[in-house]
Amino acid sequence: AQTVTQSQPEMSVQEAETVTLSCTYDTSESDYYLFWYKQPPSRQMILVIRQEAYKQQNATENRFSVNFQKAAKSFSLKISDSQLGDAAMYFCASYNAGNMLTFGGGTRLMVKP
Amino acid sequence: EAGVAQSPRYKIIEKRQSVAFWCNPISGHATLYWYQQILGQGPKLLIQFQNNGVVDDSQLPKDRFSAERLKGVDSTLKIQPAKLEDSAVYLCASSLSGGTGFYEQYFGPGTRLTVT
Incomplete structure (x- = not known):
């Protein structure tokens, strides 16, 4: 079984600043993927970034x-140059063979102008 | 490309009533998922279809929930009878395949159910 834990229910960041959202996971799988999803108030879940567990290089998508700290089972998301449109719920998720997604409880990100 | 469509967007019912949700996946996507997202929590997988067959329904409360995907395209999720704790957003997602490797799941806007 997989578990995903997000210990920060809410985070706040000033516009143009950088914020880091935390996530820890547990899995017995050797082959897995990790994701960060964004869910704006409209509720449509959007994939932000993904990381293959076998890759040592950290994934990057624009800002x-x-x-990814595999030994520590940690997977944090850094958002640089935060924008008002980044305000949303962010979910960390793990994925194993069989296309099963397991989500964390989410972190609400607020962006202050 | 059209996204995952769901209807209705909102539904309010009384406990013990029945309700049905509809999902139309992205064209060509073989795999369809139903998730339950209780307020303040992450989505939880209820059932996964591969074409018109069930891959995983281990977390579906089968005494009251049922789902079908006739002809391997559209899907309906039904709750009968509803309980107060069923109040949640029901998300539908689809992906190209459910086999090995990564296939991105695309989510619909969800149906917000309120049981009073």
């Missing part, structure tokens, strides 16, 4: 990057 979004991850810090």
